[in-house]
Structures are given as C-alpha cells and as structure tokens.
Amino acid sequence: MKADYEIPDNLLYTEEHEWLRRDEENPDQATIGITDFAQDNVGDVVYLDLPPEGDSVSAGETCGEIESAKTVSDLYAPVDGVVVATNGDLEDQPELVNDSPYGDGWMIRVRMADAAQLDDLLDASAYRTLIEEH
Amino acid sequence: MTEDGGSGAGRRLRQLTLRDRHEALGARFAPFAGWEMPLQYQGIVGEHHAVREGVGVFDVSHLGRALVQGSQAGPLLRSVTTFDVTGLVPGKAHYSLYCNEAGGIDDDVFVYRLAGERWAVVHNASNAEQDFDRLRSVFGDEASEITAETAMLAVQGPDALSLLSTVLGPAVEGLEMRSCVELDWDGGQVMFARTGYTGEDGGECVVGLAQAAALWDALIEGGASPAGLGARDTLRLEAALPLYGNDLDAETSPYDAGLGFAVTLDDGAPFTGRDALVEARGRPRTRRLAHLEARGRGVLRSGYAVHAPEGGDPVARLTSGSFSPSLRLGIGMAYLPVELAKTGARFDVDVRGRMLPVEVVRRPFYRKSRE
Numbered sequence: 001m002k003a004d005y006e007i008p009d010n011l012l013y014t015e016e017h018e019w020l021r022r023d024e025e026n027p028d029q030a031t032i033g034i035t036d037f038a039q040d041n042v043g044d045v046v047y048l049d050l051p052p053e054g055d056s057v058s059a060g061e062t063c064g065e066i067e068s069a070k071t072v073s074d075l076y077a078p079v080d081g082v083v084v085a086t087n088g089d090l091e092d093q094p095e096l097v098n099d100s101p102y103g104d105g106w107m108i109r110v111r112m113a114d115a116a117q118l119d120d121l122l123d124a125s126a127y128r129t130l131i132e133e134h
Numbered sequence: 135m136t137e138d139g140g141s142g143a144g145r146r147l148r149q150l151t152l153r154d155r156h157e158a159l160g161a162r163f164a165p166f167a168g169w170e171m172p173l174q175y176q177g178i179v180g181e182h183h184a185v186r187e188g189v190g191v192f193d194v195s196h197l198g199r200a201l202v203q204g205s206q207a208g209p210l211l212r213s214v215t216t217f218d219v220t221g222l223v224p225g226k227a228h229y230s231l232y233c234n235e236a237g238g239i240d241d242d243v244f245v246y247r248l249a250g251e252r253w254a255v256v257h258n259a260s261n262a263e264q265d266f267d268r269l270r271s272v273f274g275d276e277a278s279e280i281t282a283e284t285a286m287l288a289v290q291g292p293d294a295l296s297l298l299s300t301v302l303g304p305a306v307e308g309l310e311m312r313s314c315v316e317l318d319w320d321g322g323q324v325m326f327a328r329t330g331y332t333g334e335d336g337g338e339c340v341v342g343l344a345q346a347a348a349l350w351d352a353l354i355e356g357g358a359s360p361a362g363l364g365a366r367d368t369l370r371l372e373a374a375l376p377l378y379g380n381d382l383d384a385e386t387s388p389y390d391a392g393l394g395f396a397v398t399l400d401d402g403a404p405f406t407g408r409d410a411l412v413e414a415r416g417r418p419r420t421r422r423l424a425h426l427e428a429r430g431r432g433v434l435r436s437g438y439a440v441h442a443p444e445g446g447d448p449v450a451r452l453t454s455g456s457f458s459p460s461l462r463l464g465i466g467m468a469y470l471p472v473e474l475a476k477t478g479a480r481f482d483v484d485v486r487g488r489m490l491p492v493e494v495v496r497r498p499f500y501r502k503s504r505e
Contacts, residue, residue, distance in 0.1 A: 043364070044179040046457040047433050047464075049488075065486065067433040069178035069457055070364055072486070091431075098177075 005131060006036040008102055012118060013127035016076045017041075019102065020121060028115065032078060033106040034066065034097065037131045042068040045097040048090050050075070050107055055083045057110060059117055064107065066097070079117040081110035150195050151285050151343050155350050159360045167259035169196040172362040182368050182459040184359035185332055186502070189291035191350070191358040192366055197286055198262025199340055200255050200269050204276040207251040213405050214268055215245060216388065218398035222247040227312045227327050231388055231396050232261075232268060237410030238384040239391065241265050242376070246314045246327055254314075254325060254340070256286075258378045285346035287339045289353060290361075290369075292502070294336030295328075301352045302326060306337065320345045331366065333373025334502060371456050371465060374425055374497035380436055381423060381453040381467055387414050390469060391423050392497070423453070424475040425499060426492040428464030432485045433457045434492070439484040440468050443491075449474065452483065460500045464490070 007013075012020045017038035023029040039045065047067040057063040057077035064075035086108050090096060097105035112118075122130065147170040150156065156163075161172035172193065174181060184190045202211060208220040217230035227246040234240050241261040246254040257265040262281060269277040289298055299307040302317055306326055309315060314327035322345040330336045341349050354360065367377070376382050376391055388397050388411065397411055428434060434455030439448035455466030466483070474481075477496055482489040 043174060044177045046179065046459070046462075047431060049432070067457065069182075069368060069459065070173070072433065072435065095179075 005040065006102065007124050007128050007131075009124045011102070012078070012121035012123065013130075014076060014078045014121060015130060016074075017131075018076060018078050020078045020118070021102075022118065023109075029084060029109055029111050030079065030081075031106050031109045033101055034075070035127070036101050037134075038073075039098045039101045039105070042066060042071060042073050044069045045094045048094055048097070048107065050086045050090070051083050052086060053083050057081055057083060057108075059120075075107065077110070078121055079110065080113040082113075083108050084111050085109040148196070150193055151346055152193055152195070152350050155347060156193065156360070159354075161360070161362060164363065166363055167196060169259060171196060172360070174362040174364045175360045178362070178364035178368060179459045181359060181361035181365035185291045185334055185361055185365060185369055186460055187292070189289060189293040189297050189336070189358045190361035190365070191353045192288040192290070192361050192363075193285065193350070194288050194338070194366075195281075195285040195346075196259040197281075198257030198259060198265055199280045199284060199286065200257070200266055200277055201252065201280055202255065202269055202273045202277045203252045204273065205251055207253050207273075207276070208247075209403075210272045211245060211253060211255070212403050214272055215243065216397040216405060216407065216411070217245070218401050218403065219245045219247070219253075220403075221398075224249045225313055225315060227314050227329055229396050231393060232265060233388070233405075233407030233411065234384055235407055235410060237387055237407045237414050239378070239382045239386050239388060239393075240268075240384055242378055242382060242393070242396070244327075244329060246325070248314060248316055248325065260379050280340075284340050284342055285349075287341065287346075287349060287353065288330055288332075288336065289339065289358060290330045290332040290334045290336035292335060293357070294334065297353065297356045297358060298326070298337055298339075301349070301356055302339070309337075320348050324349070331373075331375055332369035333375070333498060333500060334369070368456050368459055371454055371467070372458050372460055372498065372500035374467070374499055376423065376467070377454060386469075387411075389414055389419055390421055419472050421450075421469045422472050422475055423467055424470040424494050425497045426452070426466045426468060426481065426483070427461070427495045427499065428483075429480070429491040429493050432464050432488070432490040434464040434466035434483055434485070434490070436466075438466070440470065440492070441482045441484065441489070442474065443480050443482055448484070449481070458499060464492075465499045466492070470494070
C-alpha cells in the first residue's frame with residue numbers, strides 16, 4: 001500500500017472512503033467527497049453521476065456513481081440530508097477528483113437531517129487505521 | 135464508496151520476468167488469464183494518451199508464443215487456421231483465427247512467416263495452452279513453445295518507429311505494415327514485427343529473457359511511457375479490435391464478428407471449421423458485432439443490457455465497453471440483430487438502472503489522423 005495518503009485531521013470519514021467536512025458558518029451543512037485513498041484506488045475518474053440539488057440522501061445508501069477508466073463505484077451518503085449543492089465543475093473536469101480529492105474535487109453539499117449522525121463517522125486516526133489494514 | 139471490480143482468483147499466478155521493472159515504475163497489478171499483469175502505472179487515461187500522442191510500451195509477455203517449422207509448415211498451419219497463410223512470403227505476418235468444427239472462434243491469432251519454413255504464432259494468454267496443443271497435434275516435435283523463454287514488448291504510438299529504429303537499428307524503419315524480421319541485438323535475437331493492437335503505428339518485439347530487461351530499459355530511456363492492460367483495453371476498443379473472451383468466443387462466427395477478412399475459403403484448402411464456415415457464409419447473418427457510442431453522459435461496460443428505444447426485453451448485452459479517453463464518451467460493442475444494427479440506429483443501454491441512449495456507428499470509433 002502507498003504509505004503517503006493524505007488524511008486531513010479536520011474531516012470525518014466513512015468505511016466506504018467518503019470524507020465529510022462540516023461547514024463552520026452553517027453547521028447543519030456538510031461537504032462530501034471521496035478520500036485520497038479512494039481516488040487512488042479507482043484511478044482516473046472520467047464521469048460522475050451525482051444527485052441534483054433537492055434530492056434526499058440517506059446515511060449508508062448509494063447516492064451517486066463514480067466512473068473511472070477502470071471501474072464503476074458507488075458513492076454512499078455518510079449522513080441523512082438534502083442536497084443543497086453539487087459540484088458542477090466535475091462535469092467537464094472529473095479529473096479534479098484525482099487532482100484534489102479534498103478541495104476542488106468535492107462532490108456534494110448536504111443539509112444534514114441529524115447532526116448526531118456525525119458521531120457514527122470515523123475520525124482521521126480511525127480512518128488511517130482502516131486503510132492501513134486494507 | 136465501494137468498487138464493483140472483481141477480485142483475483144486464489145490460484146497461483148504466473149509472474150512476468152520484468153516484474154521488478156514494472157514495480158519500480160509504480161505499476162498496479164491485476165490477475166489476467168493466469169498471469170499477474172500491470173494494470174496501470176500512473177493512470178489509464180494518461181497512458182492511453184501517451185500511446186495516441188507519443189509512444190508507449192506494454193509488456194505483453196503473457197501472450198502465448200510458439201515456433202513451428204518443417205518443409206510442410208505452411209500447409210500444416212493452413213490446416214488449423216482460417217486465413218490462407220501459405221500466401222505469406224517470408225517476412226510477412228497476418229491475423230488469423232483458430233475455429234472449431236462448428237465454425238466458432240477458438241482463438242484469434244497472429245501468424246508470422248519468419249524465414250523459409252520457420253514460422254511463429256502468437257496466441258491469446260487465456261487460450262495459450264489449448265492453442266499450443268492444436269499446433270502440437272499437427273506439428274508434433276516441430277512445434278515449440280517459447281513463451282517461458284522469451285518476453286514480448288509492444289511499442290505503440292506515432293513515435294514508436296523512430297524509437298524502435300534508434301533502439302533496434304535502422305532495419306526496423308523501412309519495414310512495411312505486418313512485416314517481420316529477426317535481428318541480432320545485444321548478443322541475442324529479437325523477433326520484430328510491425329504489428330500491434332492499439333490502432334496506432336508501432337511494433338512488437340519478442341526477445342530472449344537474457345535481453346528482455348535491457349530492451350525494456352532502452353525503450354523507457356528512449357522516451358516510451360510504460361502502459362498497462364487498462365490502457366491496452368481502451369486503445370483496442372477505440373480501434374474496434376475485438377478481444378477474445380469478451381467479443382469472441384467458441385460460439386461466435388467470424389462473419390458475425392466482422393472478421394470475414396481473416397477467413398479464406400476461395401483456395402479450397404481444408405482447415406478446421408471450413409465446412410461450417412462455407413455454410414455460414416452462404417446464409418444471411420442474423421446478428422453482427424455493432425459499435426455503439428453513448429449519446430449522453432455515462433460509461434458503457436461489458437455485460438450491460440441493450441434495449442430497443444421502445445423498451446421491452448434486452449436485444450443484446452455489451453461484450454465490451456469503456457470510456458473512450460480520445461472521444462471522451464462511452465463506447466461499447468454488442469451483437470445486435472442485423473435488421474436493427476443499421477448505422478445511426480438508436481438503442482438504450484441499461485447503465486445500472488438508468489437508460490443511456492447510444493447510437494450505432496461505423497468502426498473504428500477512433501482513427502488516428504494522418505498528417
């Protein structure tokens with residue numbers, strides 16, 4: 001395993017390799033993407049099918065698809081909520097997911113239904129342990 | 135996020151001689167036809183473009199390689215392959231097929247007439263064992279398998295020939311398409327042919343194990359990008375080249391697959407499957423391998439169902455599918471009923487529950503521009 005995956009301390013993670021960043025100004029909102037480990041494993045992302053604004057998503061359920069040159073993967077919602085924004089830049093530049101998984105490669109922003117669900121997610125050190133066992 | 139990709143079999147995999155070289159270049163490996171093969175190095179899309187725009191090198195040592203010889207080598211080879219290889223002059227190679235008695239494709243192969251009655255045949259890795267048995271059954275001891283004692287490198291792309299002539303010598307440069315030559319190189323021998331499987335210019339080298347690493351290193355130092363099976367698949371699919379096991383199998387007729395050019399019937403010479411193929415050629419086809427381009431955003435994948443636009447049961451399943459890095463859209467192939475498979479006809483492909491419109495297009499999907 002490549003040892004130098006970036007795992008920012010200030011994010012929360014799922015076992016399916018999504019990350020979640022809680023918005024500081026709007027604490028009921030969170031931005032979601034896939035981790036450095038995930039983008040490295042799926043390879044070159046070529047197309048994304050993301051839920052549009054207004055869609056409801058449920059924790060642990062599929063809410064989108066990530067197509068790479070190699071394979072298709074599901075995007076799972078880390079929490080329940082309603083999509084308030086989808087990263088439109090990914091339509092023409094899906095490679096942003098590979099180039100900047102925690103930055104310009106973000107996928108959706110949701111208004112969370114229940115912030116208490118965040119307690120079920122992994123912190124950076126727990127996620128690091130998870131991928132080291134991978 | 136979870137991946138849909140399959141996991142490797144538990145069986146012991148054969149390892150490439152140059153495995154260390156691939157590892158040093160950052161290769162990701164995947165099992166393929168009993169071998170552990172480089173799937174990608176830095177990324178499939180980048181490797182794909184490197185081959186389309188410059189030059190890439192693939193380690194294709196998993197392909198089965200056999201030599202046959204003897205005064206009757208030409209006619210004997212003719213008796214097991216569909217193409218009239220006896221028409222090849224020394225130094226020429228041609229695509230051909232091994233068929234079964236029912237006229238289905240047991241493998242697609244490349245036959246090289248090296249010199250006089252010395253011939254080489256390259257087989258798909260997945261069929262290499264049974265293919266060699268086929269040769270052995272007609273050639274006996276005059277057939278020898280050289281897969282384990284050689285490596286095979288495919289050098290492909292618009293800059294391939296200039297790199298190859300720098301590395302292997304000027305003899306390579308003047309070779310016509312599908313020509314082959316045996317060269318002395320680095321104290322050993324290289325069998326070089328101006329062939330490939332990417333839709334690009336270039337060549338393939340069969341080299342003794344003692345020289346394999348030196349040849350790989352010379353090609354990499356000369357500017358070739360290492361490219362893996364992932365890019366090989368997107369490249370061959372853009373070029374509409376069928377892949378055995380995906381688009382071709384023992385139940386598939388060469389005519390349905392668009393491979394009639396690899397079947398010679400006019401010479402009257404007997405070969406395995408001839409009677410069935412004569413009959414197949416005289417019958418109207420009911421299906422053909424059609425080339426489908428997505429007319430919406432999405433990626434086609436092997437196994438996806440193809441529906442007529444009015445709905446109903448699937449009319450076919452994709453035998454190959456991918457994202458085309460050159461065209462930036464989904465492409466795939468499927469055996470469609472002939473009456474429906476007109477160029478321009480529209481279908482829907484079930485992409486995991488979502489209907490993606492596709493259109494039948496002429497092959498290939500991508501043709502390199504000639505300046």
